[in-house]
Amino acid sequence: MLDGRSQVRRRAGLRLWLSAGWLGALALAALLAPWIAPKDPLAQDLFLGRLPPVWMAGSEPGYWLGTDSLGRDVLSRILHGARVALLVALVAGTITCLIGATLGLLAGFLRGWVDMVISRLIDIWMAFPPVLFSILLIAVLGPGLMSIIIAIVVIDWTRFARVVRAEAMAQGAMDYVASARVAGRGRLGTMVREVLPNVLPTIVVLLTLEMGIAVIVEAILSFVNLSISTDDPTWGGMISEGRTSIHQAWWVLVFPLVTLFLTVLSFSQLGEGLKDRFDPVLR
Amino acid sequence: MSALVIRDLSVRLKKGPPLLRRVPLDLAAGEVRGLVGESGAGKSMIGKAVLGILPPSVEITGGEILLEGTDLLRLPPKERRRRIGATCALIPQDPLTALNPSHRIGPQITDRLVDILGWTRPAADARARELLAEVQIADPDRVLRSYPHELSGGMRQRILIASAFAAEPRLIVADEPTTALDVTVQKQILRLIAGMQARHGTAILFVTHDLGVVSKVCQRLSVLYSGMVVEDSTVADFFAAPRHPYSAALLAATPKYTDPAAGLNPVPDAVIDAVRAEVAAFDRGAPHG
């Protein structure tokens, strides 16, 4: 048993480092994109359209991952796209988490009418198809970074609220909550000091998961042409463009897709890894 | 004739510390033997090893389990399972979780008879009715058609006892069968088990932490500490004068309402140290397991 645990820990550790490594590298690339990108991501050159990656025949030096139909450098666009993706992930993820987790904690711990109101809101929200709702919101708010962030927060707070509510409810039934009452602690104090630390690991997992989801939502909105603007490089926009020329220039789709895939995977694995590592109960 | 003979049974956590240390045990046909010890002493591990229900994290590293002369550990898994199913039974601890909530009571008593022993369904049903009458359940037909949640805890424990005796086993492992019950219900259930045992002549391995219970239902007992049998006595001898200092201390620690002084004597540190040293010496002498 002891042995089994150390094996799990090793695997969890590897997972944590791999995902943190990828996200760290990506963040660095995003920060330095204007300096390290080999080309201008917006520069079009119709004579250099649909160039394959450098290791293939017919490629052009300097265009490492090839070009799209307008002759824009795929690598440079991926690097610049990372700026948008990570910004959305961080800002939207954090705000969604704060709002959703707070509402969930209040509903699950305080119960009563607070829970009634919040639960009913969650029910109504859950009756919306989220993708359609976000597209609708972008149509209302107009395209742009702010709109995307607002749309994600407005739609996804229920993800946190639902799970945190259930968890807080389960924790509320534990005797350590009763013993805090016996000690004379008030309701809000008990919630923050006693219950919150026990719900925190769940919140961390949800938060990193949400960051991954935010990246995807941004990509989906770019895909249906509702994100920032058609020119600015975003991964979703590149995927959308690559989808149409998939038989002629696969690299336009594959490279942003792989980047997006690894990023989303890393976010979710990061959360699981962090939970395993910093949970005193599991440790 | 012995119903069960265990020789040198060693069990350990996979690549971990030993849980049972060369345990010897002899259970005569029709005898009730108590297995006592504190939590972690390995008392229920013995019953699980016999029935082949050790958790997957645990492995048997040596010894023999002779059931009516056949070593269970040498049989191929499938045959071993069938033989255990045909000749042994378990009375589990918690009546509330030991019956499958989505099956009716009837099949839960008769399934072994039909599926493993090849009885016809009418014969098995008749047997089930007979058994329920024996454990003093009125209206057996209704009970057989019920789901577990429709019955009380005491009723469920009676059904589990009936089910254990269904195939006239030679050996029953009773794993803390009354720990979850109120003391008044415990008395009824223990009486019921003792009565059934006497009528059917079944040998029972009775796992419990309660020396009071042992003194009421067992003829012999084994006291375990850290997977080692430190004492093997008849009940009469043990309660008159326990031989091992650890088992003597355990007896002194057991509360007794007739004697307010009993029950507040923790096992002295010196006794714990001595028995630990014994275990350590044993491990040095016996690399086995």
Place this chain on the structure above:
Amino acid sequence: MPILRILLLRLLTTIVTLAGVAVIVFVVIRIVPGNPIAMMLPPGATEEDIARLTALYGLDKSIPEQFAIWVAGVLQGDFGTSITTRQPVLDLVLGRLPATLELSIMALVMAMILGGAAALTGTRFRGGRTEGAIDVANGMALSVPDFLWGLILILLFGVLMPVFHISGRVTPSLDLPFATNFYLFESLIRLRFDLWADIVAHMFMPALALAIPLAAIIGQLLKQSLKETMNLDYVTLARTKGYGETRVILREALRNAALPTLTLVGVQFTFLIGGTVIIERLFSYEGLGNMAIDAVINRDLPLIQGIVLLFAAIFTAVNLIVDLLYAVLNPRLRHA
């Protein structure tokens, strides 16, 4: 009695939920910038033309007034008229519904088969390498959403090894003899297996993309639930009776373990249906979701309202069905 109670309670909350959805959508889409009427008229239209049409669609009234008119219509089965196609919203929406339903149910079946198999295999060989591999696969499938799986499937089975169709619901050149829009179902009934195969070849990849994350969730929850159940006393008891491992899992544990999984799968299935919106777009599949995105882009307000409300109705219906299933399968409720 409890089943009836659950039903009634559900019905009440459903009404509240649908009313909430209706109000929110109605308000949100009416703050959309840009006049939808101006968009549908040819460039040379005069101010009077626009005003006349705006009045025709009732868009010149206040939002509460518009809402009252709309609700009155809905209660009589009139969901308004689409601005872009000028057809009744109800006809449009019901025409597309079968395609989306078939896709979702196909995905659900795939997810249950895949997830169930993963959970059972993982439980049967728990503690070993097989379980480890299943856990890793589950973890990957779970953390990557349907949109990405769709793109990956397009690359794998549409481009690299083109075995399935990557767009549409059926090959356009085929002659369809169908009376309803339930193509998959009707082709079976009419014994037109050639058409059925073509429809499946179109539906397979979008359905699989939707199914993968749900399969992972089912696999994970069911396996966890199975493993917990396998430690319960009644399972141990069954082992001592002489039953083998596989039999014990299937006969003793599966049913009890499936119950808690079921309620969670209900919520997840509504997520899957929500996912059809983008997956239908990705695979150019002519369902509700694809229509919804067009409706948003064209500012077709009555159509958006109708579609969103229909989705909400489907979601609540799914939850209702799950609650009923739970009650039927749980002996505790059935006989109480």
Place this chain on the structure above:
Amino acid sequence: MADLYQIQDLRLSLADMTAKPLLGAAPKIEILKGLSFTIPKGSAVGIVGGSGSGKSTLGRALVRLLEPSGGTIRFDGADITHLSDAALRPLRRRFQMIFQDPMSSLNPRHRVGTIIAEPLRLHGFTDIPTRVTRALDQVGLPQAFAMRFPHELSGGQRQRVGIARAIALEPDFILADEIVSGLDVSSQAQVLNLLERLVRDLGLTLAFISHDLSVIRRLCQQTIVLHQGRIVENRPTPDLFADPLADYTQELLSAIPLPDPAQPWG
């Protein structure tokens, strides 16, 4: 000797959620059906009963984790039956509770030191580190344990932390709810000895809830036998054991298996 607790016709009902109708409140089940008794200052009272007798509910009402639906609870003369949480707060220091399951009653994310210190901080104590040290000392745990998490301790050690948390506040009254039922006999004896010594040394009043009459016999001067929400017997412990009056008490006593084969039992 004055009474610390005066309980008059105490009634308590809890909602039965399994029978909740579609609309409106769930029906109430009466758990405690009119209990009257007193707990004298400085005494140890045992409360015994089977499962479903209401003994734990009674305990939780005494420390006002539950609000009674009828009758009165007076603590040191003050009526605390319906006091709000805020009004109770200053009083809370004076009646403390030790829980049955220390794994659930000690917050798994806090260190032992924090668990003991937090209540002190809430009640405005000064020199908290000294008090934590002294509390650990009193329950026989080494100082280093202050830095440990609950899951790193054994069952007996966890229960000592529960005791330390309660006595650190210097209360007048301690409620112990089945605090040894999860422990082996040897650690059971250690914890009981410890509790008995502390109650004596600190002059505490104790209510000890248990299903085990043998334990109560040793620890308590007075025993209350509960059965189905009613008091069936409430007498000085030696009298009760020598000559049980109520049928249920007799049944309870005769059902206990003594570790003695000579006892006529079954």
